[in-house]
Amino acid sequence: MKTSLNKEKKYQKEILKFKGEKWNFIKERMLTNSKIYKSIDGLKYLHIGNNKNIKKEALCIKKIKRLGFPIPELLEYDKTKKQSYYIEKSAGDKSFGDKFYKEYFSQSKINSNTLESMCDVVCLFLRSQIRSSDYFNSKYDLRKNIMLKNILVENPDLNHIKVELCVSKIENRLYSLPTTFSHGDLTPRNIFENGIIDIEFNSIMPVGYDVLTLPIMERFWGFKKNKNETYENFYLSEKQISHYFKRIEAEAKINGIKDFLTFRNDFILLKAIWSLANEKYSAKKSGDTSKLNFRKKILIYCIDKYLNNEMIETKKFKTFITI
Ligand SMILES: Nc1ncnc2c1ncn2[C@@H]1O[C@H](COP(=O)(O)OP(=O)(O)O)[C@@H](O)[C@H]1O
Ligand SMILES: [Mg+2]
Numbered sequence: 001m002k003t004s005l006n007k008e009k010k011y012q013k014e015i016l017k018f019k020g021e022k023w024n025f026i027k028e029r030m031l032t033n034s035k036i037y038k039s040i041d042g043l044k045y046l047h048i049g050n051n052k053n054i055k056k057e058a059l060c061i062k063k064i065k066r067l068g069f070p071i072p073e074l075l076e077y078d079k080t081k082k083q084s085y086y087i088e089k090s091a092g093d094k095s096f097g098d099k100f101y102k103e104y105f106s107q108s109k110i111n112s113n114t115l116e117s118m119c120d121v122v123c124l125f126l127r128s129q130i131r132s133s134d135y136f137n138s139k140y141d142l143r144k145n146i147m148l149k150n151i152l153v154e155n156p157d158l159n160h161i162k163v164e165l166c167v168s169k170i171e172n173r174l175y176s177l178p179t180t181f182s183h184g185d186l187t188p189r190n191i192f193e194n195g196i197i198d199i200e201f202n203s204i205m206p207v208g209y210d211v212l213t214l215p216i217m218e219r220f221w222g223f224k225k226n227k228n229e230t231y232e233n234f235y236l237s238e239k240q241i242s243h244y245f246k247r248i249e250a251e252a253k254i255n256g257i258k259d260f261l262t263f264r265n266d267f268i269l270l271k272a273i274w275s276l277a278n279e280k281y282s283a284k285k286s287g288d289t290s291k292l293n294f295r296k297k298i299l300i301y302c303i304d305k306y307l308n309n310e311m312i313e314t315k316k317f318k319t320f321i322t323i
Helices: 002-014 049-066 095-107 112-131 148-154 160-174 213-223 238-254 260-274 279-286 290-307 314-320
Strands: 015-018 021-029 032-040 044-049 074-079 086-091 179-182 202-204
Touching: 015 086, 021 044, 021 179, 044 049, 049 074, 049 086, 095 112, 112 238, 148 160, 148 202, 148 279, 160 260, 160 290, 213 260, 213 314, 238 260, 260 290, 279 290, 290 314
Parallel strands: none
Antiparallel strands: 015 021, 021 032, 032 044, 044 086, 074 086, 179 202
């Protein structure tokens, strides 16, 4: 009895019948209290859950699509009795994260044309960010967006004075950049040839927060899975990263932003703070502190480099692995 009930529960979790169609369960999102499903033909994705969060996300998708951002089209948004849902088009079968991983795994390097295709999508995204900045010029809360309070509460052992020095310096420096829609988790895993997905962490931020950190985000996953393996799936070479930045810099320049790359350090430090959020909680829950320790070491390194006005060398992150 128990097993068959479990089986039934599992089946319900894997396949959903909704609006006369069958949907495969993909994942549950704790942060927004929602679930993601994929249509059987693979052409659509369904997000269903908490009314407020789903509405916010659906309206955001509609708005930024209208503003020209390369994201999949919103097909439907509505309310059922208890929850809301929206359906969006699939952006494709394989993300650039999947492609990079496959290439890196089989030939220890990423093909330059694959990187070039990702750059095309990212440049379009950056262009949309800059050109739509008038729509997103409201006040933004940088500290809230990087979850600063959480990091300070969870990590009393961090040097809070140094953190504050960095954040206020960054706030002053970024003042000259236009603010715009920020994706918040722009990594190759969320980028497809047909657009960018997963706007769960969106906010308003100075332009650059997403695109100037994108090529090194994978390096935040360089902590150990076991003795021989890390969670990191691929590694762009320094030459490829430079190429990416050249393309981004050119795109920013033709859209009126000068010296864009000079803000790289500022944004990497913001990401180093953001990526530590809730890690203490997760470590307590799982009993595994490797990710927490790794990311804390990254942050301490970034803070020291930043305060010394030195370039943050993200390839150094690898040296912070412990097991
Ligand atoms: N519109 C979409 N097009 C293509 N794939 C999607 C789409 N929405 C979700 N996915 C797939 O579902 C996975 C999880 O969705 P995502 O929104 O990225 O959540 P998370 O990053 O929290 O896992 C993605 O990695 C992707 O494979
Ligand atoms: Mg994602």
